[in-house]
Amino acid sequence: MARFIFITGGVVSSLGKGLASASLAALLQARGYKVRLRKLDPYLNVDPGTMNPIQHGEVFVTDDGAETDLDLGHYERFTGVNARRGDNVTTGQIYSKLLAKERKGDYLGGTVQVIPHVTDLIKEFVLKDTADTDFILCEIGGTVGDIEGLPFLEAIRQLGYELGEKKAIFMHLTLVPYIAAAKELKTKPTQHSVKELQSLGIRPNILLCRSEHEIPVSQRKKIGLFCNIKEDAVIQALDTDTIYRVPLLYHHEGLDTAVLREFGLPVKKIDLSTWENIVKRVKSPAGQVNIAIVGKYIALADSYKSLIESLDHAGIANNVKVNIRWVDSRNFTLKQASSTLKDVDAVLVPGGFGEGGIEGKLAAATYARENNIPYFGICFGMQMAVIEAARNLAGVKDASSTEFGPQKNPVVGLMTEWAKGNEVEKRKKSGDLGGTMRLGAYPCAIKAGTLAHKVYGSTKISERHRHRYEVNTNYIKSLENVGLLFSGMSPDGKLPEIVELKDHPWFIGVQFHPEFKSRPFEPHPLFKSFVAAAVTQSKKGKSTKPTKLKAARYGA
Numbered sequence: 001m002a003r004f005i006f007i008t009g010g011v012v013s014s015l016g017k018g019l020a021s022a023s024l025a026a027l028l029q030a031r032g033y034k035v036r037l038r039k040l041d042p043y044l045n046v047d048p049g050t051m052n053p054i055q056h057g058e059v060f061v062t063d064d065g066a067e068t069d070l071d072l073g074h075y076e077r078f079t080g081v082n083a084r085r086g087d088n089v090t091t092g093q094i095y096s097k098l099l100a101k102e103r104k105g106d107y108l109g110g111t112v113q114v115i116p117h118v119t120d121l122i123k124e125f126v127l128k129d130t131a132d133t134d135f136i137l138c139e140i141g142g143t144v145g146d147i148e149g150l151p152f153l154e155a156i157r158q159l160g161y162e163l164g165e166k167k168a169i170f171m172h173l174t175l176v177p178y179i180a181a182a183k184e185l186k187t188k189p190t191q192h193s194v195k196e197l198q199s200l201g202i203r204p205n206i207l208l209c210r211s212e213h214e215i216p217v218s219q220r221k222k223i224g225l226f227c228n229i230k231e232d233a234v235i236q237a238l239d240t241d242t243i244y245r246v247p248l249l250y251h252h253e254g255l256d257t258a259v260l261r262e263f264g265l266p267v268k269k270i271d272l273s274t275w276e277n278i279v280k281r282v283k284s285p286a287g288q289v290n291i292a293i294v295g296k297y298i299a300l301a302d303s304y305k306s307l308i309e310s311l312d313h314a315g316i317a318n319n320v321k322v323n324i325r326w327v328d329s330r331n332f333t334l335k336q337a338s339s340t341l342k343d344v345d346a347v348l349v350p351g352g353f354g355e356g357g358i359e360g361k362l363a364a365a366t367y368a369r370e371n372n373i374p375y376f377g378i379c380f381g382m383q384m385a386v387i388e389a390a391r392n393l394a395g396v397k398d399a400s401s402t403e404f405g406p407q408k409n410p411v412v413g414l415m416t417e418w419a420k421g422n423e424v425e426k427r428k429k430s431g432d433l434g435g436t437m438r439l440g441a442y443p444c445a446i447k448a449g450t451l452a453h454k455v456y457g458s459t460k461i462s463e464r465h466r467h468r469y470e471v472n473t474n475y476i477k478s479l480e481n482v483g484l485l486f487s488g489m490s491p492d493g494k495l496p497e498i499v500e501l502k503d504h505p506w507f508i509g510v511q512f513h514p515e516f517k518s519r520p521f522e523p524h525p526l527f528k529s530f531v532a533a534a535v536t537q538s539k540k541g542k543s544t545k546p547t548k549l550k551a552a553r554y555g556a
């Protein structure tokens, strides 16, 4: 039976609980254990699918079509284990299920209450589908003390009791702040946070203390004493230069050893060579490239989390550092392109929704196309590239998408019916927004001899989707006549999946989101090839300084 590690956070948010959980999982994996990670999100949305990325960060999509918290992206990138729908739950989902049961009469006339009915459903979620796994790491979103989090903490408290000592442990992530004026590290916030947790009946086995400064042994002893935790289970988690060093640092501090000891398990040999190699390559690039990302959610780096990581992975594969230049598509025109994009080595237009900033994205595509600069359009970025080609190459001046209203030339249109395996998925124009897009993994057939074929080295691929609109096949012929090839289609030939420009060094648009499948130890072929094209381009040009984005979580 699987063992459970429950991970909570205290003091402040944004301490990098997701990365900490993913890194611990990677360490247990490096010791030969099978791991799976789960996220319990206390917010009331049913899933993050309808949330603004600037507020909540990127929506990560799983193979089986769940729209989930971005932490699941960390989990996949650090362990290579594909997440499933059942690995992320929210209060909204728990209550939807609970209320449906109540309406059906499942509670047999009883009063429906948070304890035991809500907590039972949370426990059911945690315990589901855990066969063949040695460790389930369950991260609880939010911070101890949040009202929404209480039922989740109560549920894991009960689980700790029911599963028993060597079957479940609790790890708490806190902050040990440094007060510059006093030149001192302060342990009091950690003490209070643990006290709060203990008042809810949870005694953490392990404390992971984030800090900007080395925490002296004396301070760790003090924390241990006040918090009722063994001194060597008080682990310091210092800020670091690259997120891929985190597993190495935690191992160095003894985190995985402490965890195994709490479970009474033997400490097997560890192989950390994967992480050592990645860090070595991140730290010693032979060159650099500048890539412009033209999008509208640039106020928060987390909105494009997987994208940034995928570019980093491709940088590792090409032995270069990828500098990102963030360009706000809402304040960008073709006129500015020649100065803003003059010295970038490649242009990427990512996914997006709504009309805001589309002219900027179209301008980015025009500029890259006309100047032979590598262009990568992802989902919305592909739709923009197609509209751009329709307007400026095929002469369909009013080409547009029905996402922006009724169109005379709907080169991109709403999709109301498509095949999923042997079934037909149907949607109504007036239907719900949440969870109704074309979501998750779909196969794509690639035409032999195309750039896409060369990139993937295969004619059959599967990629994850998240979109409501689709390129209209009625325009394929006229677009192919002007050099925009449809090099990837759904196997039934009804849905365009990949387009590419003939007679251009590297110009690809994809209807799917390849960024969800890239791993540091297995970079995605499209990103790898795109960055390689940027390297070629950079040899023709010069380089400039990148712009800085608001710091992402964990000082990334």
Ligand code: GLN
Pocket (backbone or CB within 6 Å): 350, 351, 352, 353, 354, 378, 379, 380, 381, 403, 466, 467, 468, 469, 470
């Ligand atoms: N808004 C577009 C659609 O729904 C593209 C979505 C995206 O980029 N993920 O089709």
